[in-house]
Amino acid sequence: MSSYSITEPSMRLKWIAGVLVVLYALITLVPLLWIIATGFKSSSDAIAYPPKVVFEPTLEGYVNLFTRQTRASAEQLSENPPTTWYEQIVHDNGMVISGPSRFGERFMNSVIIGFGSTFLSVFLGTLAAYAFSRYRIPLKDDLMFFILSTRMMPPIAVAIPIFLMFRAAGLSDTHAGMILLYTAVNLSLAVWLLKGFIDEIPREYEEAALIDGYTRFQAFVKVVLPQAATGIASTAIFCLIFAWNEYAFAVLLTSGTAQTAPPFIPTIIGVGGRDWPAVAAGATLFLVPVMVFTILLRKHLLRGITFGAVRK
Amino acid sequence: MSDTALDRVARATPPRVARRIRGFSDRAIAWIFVAPTIVLLLAINIFPLIWTIYLSFTNYRANRPNAVVEWVGFRNYQRILGDPEIWQTMQATAHFLFWTLFFQVLFGFALAWLINAKFRGSNLWTTIIVLPMMLSPAVVGNFWTFLYQPQIGIFNYAVAFVTGADPSSFSMIGDVRLAPWSIVIVDTWMWTPFVMLICLAGLRSIPESIYEAAECDRASKWRQFWTITVPMVLPFLMLAVLFRGIENFKMFDLVVQLTGGGPGSTTELTSINLKREAFEKWRTGYASAYAVILFVTVFGLASIYVKALNTVKNR
Numbered sequence: 001m002s003s004y005s006i007t008e009p010s011m012r013l014k015w016i017a018g019v020l021v022v023l024y025a026l027i028t029l030v031p032l033l034w035i036i037a038t039g040f041k042s043s044s045d046a047i048a049y050p051p052k053v054v055f056e057p058t059l060e061g062y063v064n065l066f067t068r069q070t071r072a073s074a075e076q077l078s079e080n081p082p083t084t085w086y087e088q089i090v091h092d093n094g095m096v097i098s099g100p101s102r103f104g105e106r107f108m109n110s111v112i113i114g115f116g117s118t119f120l121s122v123f124l125g126t127l128a129a130y131a132f133s134r135y136r137i138p139l140k141d142d143l144m145f146f147i148l149s150t151r152m153m154p155p156i157a158v159a160i161p162i163f164l165m166f167r168a169a170g171l172s173d174t175h176a177g178m179i180l181l182y183t184a185v186n187l188s189l190a191v192w193l194l195k196g197f198i199d200e201i202p203r204e205y206e207e208a209a210l211i212d213g214y215t216r217f218q219a220f221v222k223v224v225l226p227q228a229a230t231g232i233a234s235t236a237i238f239c240l241i242f243a244w245n246e247y248a249f250a251v252l253l254t255s256g257t258a259q260t261a262p263p264f265i266p267t268i269i270g271v272g273g274r275d276w277p278a279v280a281a282g283a284t285l286f287l288v289p290v291m292v293f294t295i296l297l298r299k300h301l302l303r304g305i306t307f308g309a310v311r312k
Numbered sequence: 313m314s315d316t317a318l319d320r321v322a323r324a325t326p327p328r329v330a331r332r333i334r335g336f337s338d339r340a341i342a343w344i345f346v347a348p349t350i351v352l353l354l355a356i357n358i359f360p361l362i363w364t365i366y367l368s369f370t371n372y373r374a375n376r377p378n379a380v381v382e383w384v385g386f387r388n389y390q391r392i393l394g395d396p397e398i399w400q401t402m403q404a405t406a407h408f409l410f411w412t413l414f415f416q417v418l419f420g421f422a423l424a425w426l427i428n429a430k431f432r433g434s435n436l437w438t439t440i441i442v443l444p445m446m447l448s449p450a451v452v453g454n455f456w457t458f459l460y461q462p463q464i465g466i467f468n469y470a471v472a473f474v475t476g477a478d479p480s481s482f483s484m485i486g487d488v489r490l491a492p493w494s495i496v497i498v499d500t501w502m503w504t505p506f507v508m509l510i511c512l513a514g515l516r517s518i519p520e521s522i523y524e525a526a527e528c529d530r531a532s533k534w535r536q537f538w539t540i541t542v543p544m545v546l547p548f549l550m551l552a553v554l555f556r557g558i559e560n561f562k563m564f565d566l567v568v569q570l571t572g573g574g575p576g577s578t579t580e581l582t583s584i585n586l587k588r589e590a591f592e593k594w595r596t597g598y599a600s601a602y603a604v605i606l607f608v609t610v611f612g613l614a615s616i617y618v619k620a621l622n623t624v625k626n627r
Contacts, residue, residue: 007523009429018431024423025440028501032443034466035455047464049479124348131345135338145618147349150357152614154562156583157603160367160590161360164374184356187349216341247450247565248583252591266454266569276458283451294446298439302509305445309551310513 035287038280046276060089061277064270065103065285069095071271095271103282106264110286112175113260114243117182122236124183125190126228130220132191133198134206144192148307151188155248166253173254181249186239189307193238196308197231198224234300237293244290261286361607368601375594388601398602400577401585407492408499408567408581409560413553415500420507421549425541427508428515438512442505449502453569456498460484485571491578495567499560507552514548515541547623554617558610582606 009017038046040057063086072080072095080096082088090097128147132140162181163172171177201224209219225232251263265282269275294301302310368388372381392398423441427434444452459467463480472479484494518540526536564583567573573580573588580588586606590599 007520007527014429014431017426017429018433021423021426021431021434021437021441024419025437028441028444028505030466031452031456031459031501032447034459035452038458049463051464051466051469124352127345128349131342135342137342137346143346143350145615147353148618149611149614150353152558152610152617153357153361154564154583154586154603154606154610156562156564156586156590157607158357158360158364159587160374160596160600160603161363162356163591164363165360180352181356184352187353191349216338241446245446245448245450247448247569251450252587262448262450262565265451274458279458280455283455286451287447290446290448291443294443295439298442301442302513305506306510306551306555310510310548 032287032291035280036284038276039284041277041280043270043275043277046280058089059086060093061275061281063089064275064278065268065281066101067097068099068101069271070098072096102264103261103268106259106261107285109175109254109258110244110260110262113178113182113258114240116175116179117186117243118236118239120179120183121186121190121239122194122232125187125194125235126225126232128187128191129194129198130224132195134203144195147188147191151185151307155185156252159249159252162249163252173256173258175258178250178254178258178260181253182243182246185246185249186242189242189304190235190239192307193235193304194228194231196303196311197228197235200231201227230300234297234304237297238304241290241293364600364603364607367597368604370597372597372600373594374590374596384597388598389605391598392602392605397577398585401580401582404492404577404579405561405563405581408495408563408579409557411493411496412499412503412560413556415496416504416507416556417549417553419500419504420552421511421545423504423508424511424515427512438509442509444502445505447502449566450569452502453498453566456494456570457485460494462486486575488575488578491571491575495570495579498570499563499566502566503556503559506556507549510548510552511545514545517548518544547620550620551617554613554620558613558617561610561613562606 037053037055039061040059041052041055042058042060045052045055046061067086067090069090076096077091077094082091087097131137132144137143166172166177169177171180205223205227206219209223210216214222245262246260247262250260254260254263261282265279265286268279268282270278297304369383369385370381371384371388373379427438456467459465460483462468462483465479467484468479468482471477471482482490484490484497522540522544523536526540531539562583563581564587567579567581568584568587571579573584577585583606586599586602589595589602
């Protein structure tokens, strides 16, 4: 801006502010960069003292993450020469691959449960939000508060009866059970956020459509939904991130078939002590998609984390 | 308009059904839209809650489903309120709550104020600062135990580098005195951006004309800060504090992975303590009473939160 403003901060203040903020950002980034870097370290580099900043990158951590290995004798090793690059890495450590690890399955569980529950909560949430936005519903404010209050419950406090319910209904450790549970937890967020987005769409559009002979339902599908597309997409990402990150219910209600990645990654151990490069590799694969989504979402971030209260 | 899947469905729908759908009154549509959400929430949130309340008056144990369940009245509640272990847990939670909120407000507000100076590239750096907040607390917390390792951990190394102490002379998660601070540090690292974002929204909501008027009245920058900036941002800050307060009162995943409640029970926050009673000692009735007490506390905080939320919204 070229016009002079008395409230514009001085050049010097801008400089100081910039330096301080960048400094904070760099410090805050270190743990994240350290996770990513450790994933590419060899096991000896990972636990070196002093901590190694410059190292020779290797995919050992990723190979260990995806495979199960057994120690092999010198003869066995020479009898079975490695044929692929990942077998070579394992071979160099005096091991042979005995099969795939559980990580792939657990990661897929996270994907299935995350997307399943996101789809359901956004679908149900959009319908409810539209109704709350456009119609006169008795006790509307109380219902909205009720919906929000379900989110405030400590997961551990409701986990006991949910555990008993799931056990009785045969839903413990199943994808369906987890999808249902995460849908219920995310619904409050979905309804509150989407109501905010739909409130912003002028009613006149629908009224025009109704005059043109559309039914209420057609007006909703063909006029409101396309207008709310951005809102629906960002709500979906918020729901997805929540389901992706959830740990408390996952650790209590799943153990095998439907276990997601967050309870699994901390249980990764190597041969003789924790295999930190493998843990870091798993964490990297798990966290990087969320970082990408966060950057995509930056405009709607504030809205998502405050249930639509602060809109910027 | 082009031929969409929906149009095809509309054409394939028998006229009788179509007439019925079209004939829905507004009120019917409203209820059809709202009902699934309410039903699901009743089934997965309210029904379990009522069940918890019922169980809290019994001596039920989930690991012995065939044992006779006895009604014990308020005995579970009496035992909880008289249990010194629970009060110790509450103390740990209070320490965690107070210091995380203190640091997050301090750093969050300071950062927001600095970012609001709109230096070049401020948007990019804001996005970077926000990253930790969106990540999985369990996975990140687990990795922080590596950063906290006495000799090889980069946190200890950095502290040693700055203070000159021996990096293997202290263990953040193994030492009774340091462990409560280890969880405060990680939580502050994760959630300062949350407070920052909300404060930033507050700062940006202040109309420039107020500062211009103050400038005309020759108010000093210092005075402008305390009489305009702080009071105008305060409702936003309250919102952030309440939200973080509720979340940290429920804190489970991050701390369970970081310290597991240890060493001893120095970092055993209420949720971790509750998990131990319910899923390790299997005292289901007792744990249910505990859960009810927690829930009532959170619900109280939540209703204040909603009031604060409406105040901010109506501005």
